[in-house]
Amino acid sequence: MENNQTNLKENIEPLGSDLGLKEQREKLEKTRGKLKKMEHEFKKQERKKRDHHLISIGGLAAKALIAHFDKNLLLGAFMFIAEEIKDNPLKVQEWTETGFNIFLSDLEKKAAAKQQEAACGR
Numbered sequence: 001m002e003n004n005q006t007n008l009k010e011n012i013e014p015l016g017s018d019l020g021l022k023e024q025r026e027k028l029e030k031t032r033g034k035l036k037k038m039e040h041e042f043k044k045q046e047r048k049k050r051d052h053h054l055i056s057i058g059g060l061a062a063k064a065l066i067a068h069f070d071k072n073l074l075l076g077a078f079m080f081i082a083e084e085i086k087d088n089p090l091k092v093q094e095w096t097e098t099g100f101n102i103f104l105s106d107l108e109k110k111a112a113a114k115q116q117e118a119a120c121g122r
Helices: 003-017 021-063 071-086 089-119
Strands: none
Touching: 071 089
């Protein structure tokens, strides 16, 4: 019995030797608080990333001149796209190239407009 108490004391004392139980609890609560704050910040960043992504999708709908369409129509079209991609994986490459070319054309038009603006300003 005495041997068990000695072993128990040896196991407990290292915990309490540096800090008392109250101090350990406070330190633990502080650590928990920091973790909660970190988790909150992480979730906030994830929400921002998701919001940015959704806003970008809305921007694409505006660029394609379909943002004013009824939500049921848009959902139906999105479902069609999803099915089409499953049934015909080559569509992914085709549509990706089409989208890239549209963006490239827009950039070229903007660059040309800036050059023309600069030339007129001279």
